[in-house]
Amino acid sequence: MTVDRPAAPPPLIELDAASVLRGGARPALDGVNLRLPQGRHTAILGPNGCGKSTFIQLITRQLYPMAHADGRPAVRILGEHLWDVRAIRSRLGIVTGAMHDDLASLPELAVEDVVLGAFDARLAPLPEDEVSGEKLAQAQAALARADGAHLTGRMYATLSTGEARRVLLARALVHAPMALLLDEPAAGLDVVARDHLLRTLRRLAHEGVTLVLVTHHAEELVPEIGHVVLLREGRVVADAPRAQALVPDLLSRTFGAPLRLVDGDPPAFVLEGTSDDA
Ligand SMILES: Nc1ncnc2c1ncn2[C@@H]1O[C@H](COP(=O)(O)OP(=O)(O)OP(=O)(O)O)[C@@H](O)[C@H]1O
Numbered sequence: 001m002t003v004d005r006p007a008a009p010p011p012l013i014e015l016d017a018a019s020v021l022r023g024g025a026r027p028a029l030d031g032v033n034l035r036l037p038q039g040r041h042t043a044i045l046g047p048n049g050c051g052k053s054t055f056i057q058l059i060t061r062q063l064y065p066m067a068h069a070d071g072r073p074a075v076r077i078l079g080e081h082l083w084d085v086r087a088i089r090s091r092l093g094i095v096t097g098a099m100h101d102d103l104a105s106l107p108e109l110a111v112e113d114v115v116l117g118a119f120d121a122r123l124a125p126l127p128e129d130e131v132s133g134e135k136l137a138q139a140q141a142a143l144a145r146a147d148g149a150h151l152t153g154r155m156y157a158t159l160s161t162g163e164a165r166r167v168l169l170a171r172a173l174v175h176a177p178m179a180l181l182l183d184e185p186a187a188g189l190d191v192v193a194r195d196h197l198l199r200t201l202r203r204l205a206h207e208g209v210t211l212v213l214v215t216h217h218a219e220e221l222v223p224e225i226g227h228v229v230l231l232r233e234g235r236v237v238a239d240a241p242r243a244q245a246l247v248p249d250l251l252s253r254t255f256g257a258p259l260r261l262v263d264g265d266p267p268a269f270v271l272e273g274t275s276d277d278a
Pocket residue numbers: 022023024027028046047048049050051052053054055216
């Protein structure tokens with residue numbers, strides 16, 4: 001007798017020899033193979049110029065991969081190769097610095113407008129007749145989940161970087177997605193705001209939200225991140241469990257300098273041979 005097993009859920013993000021050209025001397029992403037399963041907290045880590053923003057823009061469909069000659073898709077999100085960013089936002093919430101810049105340039109946006117705007121992925125306030133009690137409740141719940149409930153009523157453009165980050169996180173959480181894709185989430189935050197945000201991300205991870213961090217900041221590697229992809233010059237240097245990826249040899253190859261990670265709380269990179277007594 002054969003027993004039907006439930007089909008395995010499709011990976012969150014799957015890249016099959018994905019290359020992206022951006023006009024530079026080499027591809028910004030160069031034949032990248034990647035499979036990020038649902039439920040596995042992963043960091044994509046690499047130095048400036050390694051292709052992190054290109055990766056994010058591939059997922060948000062601001063950039064497209066080179067086509068494969070045999071027609072097979074180079075990118076799949078949750079099993080779909082023609083995904084609609086709006087349609088997947090209920091499953092994959094995205095937080096990027098570019099999104100903040102766009103929203104902060106609009107002085108008339110209140111915090112609630114930013115969070116409610118996620119309902120139709122717009123930068124303008126949602127038209128009044130589209131704001132239901134249910135949506136308002138969802139927006140308030142998302143703000144509370146991101147520790148930003150007290151920011152209701154403030155104008156987004158007037159918030160501090162730390163406050164704005166909470167609101168952006170709330171915007172990504174408003175559909176209760178199963179996963180978050182975060183671009184350098186703690187960049188620009190002071191030590192207290194960073195600690196607060198990282199604690200929030202850790203709590204979300206424990207609530208079952210899969211974290212995908214794209215970063216070059218060691219301190220963002222919260223303990224829940226169990227898997228690390230190292231990227232250099234558009235290529236994968238390592239794709240391995242945390243302890244195997246964050247070793248001096250691979251980190252040094254990735255960053256192009258002798259580097260090791262002190263995996264404390266928070267983790268920190270140490271550049272070898274740069275101390276005064278070296
Ligand atoms: N608009 C562009 N035109 C030409 N080349 C570009 C463009 N944007 C990025 N690149 C190149 O693509 C490569 C990858 O850039 P990308 O911005 O994805 O790197 P990154 O890892 O996000 O860097 P950073 O950490 O500095 O943000 C780099 O070599 C960069 O010079």
